[in-house]
Amino acid sequence: MIANLPSAINSKVIKVSNNPWVDIAVKLGVIAGVGYATYLLLRSIGLVKDNRGAKEDSKAVQEAINKEKAKGVIQSWPDHQFYQWADQAYQAMRNSNIAESEDTVVDIAKNMENDVDVLKWAEAYGTRQHYFFGLPDGAPITLFEAFGVDLASSRRSEINRNWSNKSIKFRA
Structure with a gap:
């Protein structure tokens, strides 16, 4: 043989x-x-994600917004502003190897004044395709997942300090 x-x-x-x-x-x-x-x-082994949880994530964000609004917390900006910021953040994080792009995301995050603002930004972002060297990388991800993947830890810390000073409970 x-x-x-x-x-x-x-x-x-x-x-x-x-x-x-x-x-x-x-x-x-x-x-x-x-x-x-x-x-x-x-x-x-977890290198590829399903997008089955996207609807549940969206529903959970909407429920959290409703809870915060029931407490009397109102959004600081009109809805269209959150969608504009979501688009800007997505484009910036697609180019996250450029320091100026991370500055854009941090500057947007500093505009958040309360928990509802962060939730509205996350809702407007939804789930979007992540790219690695121009190629689609796994299933679409949420805003907070994008923070973890695309922002340096020092930039996430900067966002977290700002949000903590404003008593925002969410962390990047």
Whole structure:
């Protein structure tokens, strides 16, 4: 059997059928199977996330906003401002290797005056695709997950100090 190995290695292509379309279909099936098995393996060890929790996250944020508003806490800015900040933060964190981009996120975070503001910003951000060197990296992530992935710890500490001074309970 080992004696036949060099001839198997030197053969051009292993043929399944005389029909070239069948060969192509089989090869594509094998590639797809290997890809799916790789995906399942990466998901099982936590390198790939499902986005199944996004609706629950959105619902939890909305419930938290309603609780805070029931306590009498009101948002400091109109809704459209939070959506604008969410877009700016997303674009800045996509370029998080640039120090000025992190400054943008910190400056936006400093505009938050209370817990409702932070929650409205998180609600406006929703879940967005994270990129690593220009390639999609896992499932879409929330604002707070993006803080952990894209901001340096010193910048998160700066945001946390600012929010703590304003008695905001959330941390970046």
